Amino acid sequence: MTTTVLALAAAWPDRADDGVRPVVVEADVSGGDLAVRFGCPHTPGLLDVATAARKDHPGSLLGATAELPFGVRVVVSPAGGRACAEAVRLIAESGQQVLLGDESDQGTVVLDVGRLGVGVEGLLDAAETVVLVSRGGADALAHVFAHLTEAGPLVERYVLVVIGPCPYGPGEISATLGVARVVFLPWDPKAAAVLAGHSRAALRISRWKGLRLMTAAGEVARQLSGTGEVAVSGLSGDLAGLGAVPPQGGTVQHGLAGLAAKEAGS
Template identity: 60%
Template sequence: MRRLVVVGSVTGAPGVTTTALATAGAWPPEADGGVRPVVVEADVSGGDLMIRFGLPAAPSLLDVAAAAGQPYPGSLLGAVSELPCGVRVVVAVPGRGPCREAVRLLAGEGGRRVLLGDDHDRGTVLLDVGRLSEDVEPLLAAADQMVLVTRGGAEPLTHVSACDLDAHACAVRLTLAVVGPCPYPAAEIAHTLGIQRVLFLPWDAKSVAAMNSAKPGALRTSGLRPAPLVIAARMLARQLAGLQQSGSGTGRMDGDRETEGNGSLLAGRGRTGRVHVPGVEESGT
């Protein structure tokens, strides 16, 4: 069966789709028997990639949802498109209404069977759920791993600390991906939030532009030194593929150097280990 990795955020728009695409693009070729991963847009608010890359309305997430409702669910691969950067995706249509219903079907037993496939299916599905909601809770429970994407300031990290991941049985399978500048060391974030694995993803505008380019293979670097986002995404991909054990699992990737930040994270709040999925009260944060 395929490996299922849920990629999402607690609040805001910290770069979930960019993280999923970069991770898929950096997926190690030796993993999963050489089968490339598939990014599935499963955001109840609607998809972005169809418009961004000028893709047709079909195939899409709606086809996967339709297959999930059949007595014998079809193949996920029948709805796959390939982006110019070489990443395989199942895109979602714009609009909250159809996408929310599609995600609801995807979270059911039939939808999970389509995502995971049969015993002989290999590979990894990176499920881009956008902001976490009650609609995706069954998918969180079924996931092998979860990547929670956040910005590195005190406010977004406080939102992470206010949520309850333990209630969704995914705390031990969680990697916190901190996008952009962050004044706090990874080890302090991990200790304060009770999260074992923290990885920093630099905001690399050139790599993001290349990934969104219509030019085939634009994300690949021709020089000897890969872009910072590519390096960090490669580390995250190897970790998710089970090819890298990095001790405590914490670190910052700036270019190819691991560094530590400065500052004191959420002073006075203590260790909470809480990460709430929707429906959570955030007024006290």
């Protein structure tokens, strides 16, 4: 879900050594949502990045970014699927070069690749961590299971984020689906409304990042980025006991796209 990607990016911790914010790239072969959602032009954006991918020195992503009202930098894409599918193909074929940018570029690139499907394999192969986003029902988790059984060695880099109510515990999900890292995010209509562009007035509330979704997303983002300590109580403590949080040295910090968020089910 794009809302989940934006929550993680908005809650991503500033690194003490550089303070670099992540860049979200809409890399969905079916087209993007953010340009329409927030009323920003789709150029410069994904199509410009794809054009640059053909060059020997594609330059930095920063020239193609827009700034969302809550401080997240994004590379947006148009709604049209055909153009986006071709752009994603070109970027995937370029390998890491166009996503890494110039030598001076630092930080994390978060790829929002949309639903499970064909056309994004190259991006997933290049990502340091792949985040699957699913609701907690058996029907949605069945789609996750089907994908994970085909993932092969790539499954070691997967994190499953379960959104909203779920009748299953993290240990049961991990054992059944074969994914080592399982985390939960609450369904929070107030925070989701801000991230969906429906409640810009809420941005005037200085503590909107203290809403439930943003608090939980911050904890997940810290685990993924390797900054700060993992909480010793609550869900993080339970997951640490299960080996379900990223180990030291296996975190997303600098360079290539850190996450490829995929929606499994609906």
